[in-house]
């Protein structure tokens with residue numbers, strides 16, 4: 001079996017709070033194979049961004065990795081020295097974050113920064129600039145010669161996001177971590193970016209971890225999907241299987257609440273009643289139990305373990321059976 005590009009085993013991350021440790025990620029297993037695109041979906045506060053920060057070595061000082069391993073490029077990234085981690089970012093690992101303002105230095109032009117991002121390429125600046133111009137074309141940025149001399153604050157959020165995607169792709173990474181990369185874009189640009197990510201995977205053979213709350217984008221782009229709820233993975237399946245046969249009650253509710261299913265008219269969009277639990281003191285049994293319409297006494301007492309339903313399809317719920 002081919003070794004995964006990214007392998008996460010039993011990862012737990014908590015934050016120090018005045019009320020006690022907040023368990024943002026609990027016992028997560030995840031792997032991304034060579035050339036594979038894996039999606040992560042779930043509501044805000046389900047641990048997706050903490051997971052991304054842990055992989056990138058960008059957790060804040062209040063966070064602590066309590067257990068687990070993050071294997072990438074033959075190394076465990078947990079505890080890797082800061083300098084080693086810095087070399088990996090922009091080398092084998094690239095992040096496209098939710099906030100494109102953090103991707104660029106405000107005091108340098110975009111052209112200079114995108115040229116610097118390619119410092120490992122061993123080609124002339126003219127070649128680097130030609131690659132930038134080509135990449136601008138691919139992410140839908142017009143008038144490249146003028147844009148290269150502009151500063152980050154001169155761009156709109158959507159345009160800066162496309163620049164951030166261009167910056168990530170220019171480094172030819174082994175793994176791209178895209179954390180809500182299309183949130184600031186309209187539907188036309190989103191479709192363009194989805195197509196670009198897929199083409200990049202096909203042509204460069206890189207792997208992609210795609211975190212999004214936009215289920216349509218996940219359905220179009222990903223090969224496999226993980227569903228996270230309250231810091232745990234509740235379901236994992238190949239993309240078509242997950243959207244056709246969601247097994248976990250949380251996944252079923254999440255898909256039923258997708259705004260893309262809104263048929264119009266005056267019916268309110270369905271929502272999942274209740275809130276993600278307080279992770280300082282999470283429910284003892286199933287973390288979805290307080291909101292689950294199918295919950296039983298066992299769900300409140302006993303934490304469900306993943307059950308394999310089909311090849312590569314598992315759900316952590318007491319009601320599912322192989």
Ligand code: SF4
Pocket residue numbers: 248249250286287288289290292293294295296299304316317318319
């Ligand atoms: Fe609902 Fe129980 Fe399944 Fe949790 S284990 S999702 S509470 S049925």
